[in-house]
Amino acid sequence: MADTTPLLPPRPSNTRQPYASLPQAEAAPSATASLDDVIENCVGSIGSAQLIQAFLASFAWVFDAQQMFINVFTDAAPSWHCTGPGADASGACSLLPNPCGLPAGTWAWDRLPHVSIISEWNLECAGPSVTSLPASAYFIGCLVGGFALATLADSTLGRKKMLFISSLGMALAGLLTAASPNVWVYAALRFVGGFTRATIGTSALVLPTELVGKRWRGEVGIIGFFCFTLGFVSLPGLAYFNKNNSWRALYLWTSAPSLFYSVLVYFFVRESPRWLLLRGRRGEAIDILKDIAAFNGRDLPPSSFSGLDVFVGKEGKGNNSVGMYSTLRMLLEKRWALWRLVAVMAATFGVGLVYVGMPLAVGTLGYDLYLSVALNALSEFPAALITFFLIGRINRRAAFLGFALTSGACSVACVFLRGVEARLGAEVLSFFCACTACDVVLIYVLELFPTCVRNLAVSMARQALTLGGVFAPPLVAAARWGDGALVPFGVFGMVIVACGLSAVSLPETRGRGISDTLEEQESKDKAAAAAVAGGGDC
Template sequence: MRDYDEITAFLGEWGPYQKIIFFLLSLSVFPNGFCGINMVFVGDIPEHRCLIPGNLNLSEAWMNRTIPLEQDKDKLQYSKCRRYRLDVIRNLSEIFPDPDSVNISEVGQEPCLDGWVYSKEQYISTIVSEWDLVCDNGWKGPFSTSVYFIGVLAGSFIAGQLADRFGRKKVMFLTLALQTVFGIIQIFSPNWEIFCTFNFLVGLGSISNYMVAVVLGSELVGKSVRIIYATIGIGTFYAAGYMYLPFVAYFIRSWEILILTLSLHGFLYIPLWWFIPESPRWLLIKGRVQEAEEIIRQAAKKNDVTAPVMLFSDLELQDMKAKSNQSQAVMHLFTTSNIRTTTILNIIIWMVLATGYFGLSLNVPNLHGDDYLNCFLMGVIEVPAAIAAYIFLQRFPRRFSLSGILFLGGVVLLLIQIIPSNLSVLATVLMMIGKFTAACGFLIVYVYGTELYPTVVRSMGVGLSSTASRAATIISPYIFYLGLYHEFLPFIVLGCLMVLSAILTMILPETFKIPLKDTIDQMEKIKRFNCKRKHKDHPYQGETTRENNMVITKREDM
């Protein structure tokens, strides 16, 4: 049976149809660049100190002495969580008009019983100032972000299965709707608990949309465009969304209005429903031949080419009908040796990449500059990462591309420990290179993962790998708690994990210049090492040599 790329070869590789699909699907991931990352500003902690009630009638001099000074690294600053006992301060102020005549340090301290005062210098409000997520409640701020990533984890797992069962297009727009609608509802949260609930629901749709868009685009565009779509197309629009966030946040300093403004962008994507088709590959696997044929003929019309009178032979139609009766579940990702090994290795590699990417993103030094500029630079670095991923995937085999970038990232992180303390700038540069390799690796692994799995379980396979990576995202901040025991231990752990993943990547089968598989049976025929007896009808003819009574065929398309 002919593969899908052969059947649709008459469409060409880069006609108006492919250009429209390329642009619209790349555009659909723009909100993913700021969805979730907006917690950098929404959940930021403004400068704060204990509230001192105005009914105490304290003089300005005494008011300035009500907050104790504490040592913070190399400087003294006012305590954020403690104040001197106000009943004692009030009595002393009545006796001693000048606070300098009293040893204030002997006055007992108490927590901020009347709440806090927050600086308005940078923000009008954040969720921290809204619900006093400081001091004893300080854990609630980071937990708000963790809840979002828990939603992302659940969404990645569910969306993959739904996309394989109900279609790529429906699930992509459903997840877009989730992050838009619940993002808007989120601003009406009466308390922190409700906010977290909606943050979880926003997370359900966030990265799921990204994942399904990668799969749908890879199945709609031609094989020569597939790589540039999943790297430069998807990567640059994601980076654009990332860079767009600090631009909007700079002018909008209220967390409710910021979330509302960003969420409203989702409504701009409603018209895309009538321009983005369902995947013909998926329709054919489901036995919906007439719908698939209609989409293919519409594509031919847009490209101004003539479609064959008969797209599919009778034998191909019978084969599609037989395959459409086969239901797939997550267990099918572990049924045969090839797909089982591929799934396990993918899970490990995706988890390491997620740990490195988000761990470094949350712990790279702030570059000693403006928060908005720093966030913008974090987005900028995604662009060269996307270009590098495209070059690697276009010119080099998948295994070597991914393994090489993982190995480079691991070595760079391991080198940080030997950098002298007076060269902190160099250490920062190495961490940024580590972030670059993680971002580049993520783009490569999305393409590689899409090519590794057959059509019947492609979204499910990528979804499971993405789910594993999101689990790592939740725990990645804890990697840096190891720094309490040894300053460089987090970088040693991440570096070793990335080097190990580089080695494991070489076990995966190669997919460079190989047509996408449609069934699990086709995937099982893939050999990780191309050692097989030459057959006169073998589709790949190349130079052969005989060694130990075995013919080694060198495939020309590898």
């Protein structure tokens, strides 16, 4: 039975009417109404339908996190011990950082060789360039895939298809990785896995936020961060459960559920009606809005959707023949948009180096690997909670700068602190601040760019974050082979501080609605600048 509750509540006498330009549900919006207003009038700012879609799309982050950090366990160098009579008569054997060069029979791994690629393929003497290759190959694949696929979600495929293809490709690559016969095939398949998953996080972030009203956009976007944390936290548990099994089992445990999830995406996730409208696909957009409205208990007459005609093909390219790189060209033609993109990418590069490097380097602090990684993963929960509850109240730019600078200071402190517990505490605090900075800056990017290039902008920001991840594995591996095991923490700290300062040049977006076109964004920016210059409330 349809809900008989009026579509719009009666206007209070002492409050601002959010639907001032839309006094009746059946009335067409005025020409100056935003797409936000029209969609909210049709389906509401948020409801059970949008929440279900948001959770379903955001769950992709669980598997994304597992694949991002899986090399921490599968590629870890196992502990070893000296064996045989007289193997350590001088005490020198036990002081070596690795068993490379020791005669056969004088040392042995503490566990069975199949627990790690290092011991299974006898890579103890291969050097950091080889042992770090699979992890670096994964992030290089993410980088290449991000540049190759970044525009597809904005131009031809859309958010849903891109999410499905990326999830399916990552799952299949993970299953094939479990069958790798040597380190070279393994590294190649990690590259493929990184390439295919490059746009998962972007599509899973943008799609839910385009289904809700601007009041809930930040909170809905953070659902993905919680899911990423869930994936990260579950990984040490899975690794500990399989610590005596082959490293291949960990890929199977993480890739098989991802394959099932991609099937759910194909059948149950809905496309962004906002994107469909800008591509000129009005009928599909209306069908989705009708389904969402019906699920939310709204019984709307056909006239409720008449105002959408104003926004169809608003970029002048609202058709299915949009070029693959048209959105990139649109962004590059605007100097202000290009500058924003460069500043955002610089900021996220520093965050990415710390975000990826910390879990890889935490084993050098001398603490239990599983517990150390679990503590890092758990620190993402308060980071996501803080962002969730405060995102509507904090200035994005100031919050990002504060967390980035604090992360850098704590990371550098790891080099100078004495005591395993003190260093671990500083490391966890640094990682927590980097996580929070990452959460804030991704919401910030959503608001800095209009719908027509938003997916591309978020993709490029994540690509810069991934580029930081490319440099982290060899840096950590080289430090493990030498005497400077703590040096990476100093590098991490200095880089995130230097890169984080690039955000100073970005405008504040708190409290402003998102735009749909570059021209609309320019107009809003000029109005905001004029309000600030005139001392008004922006």
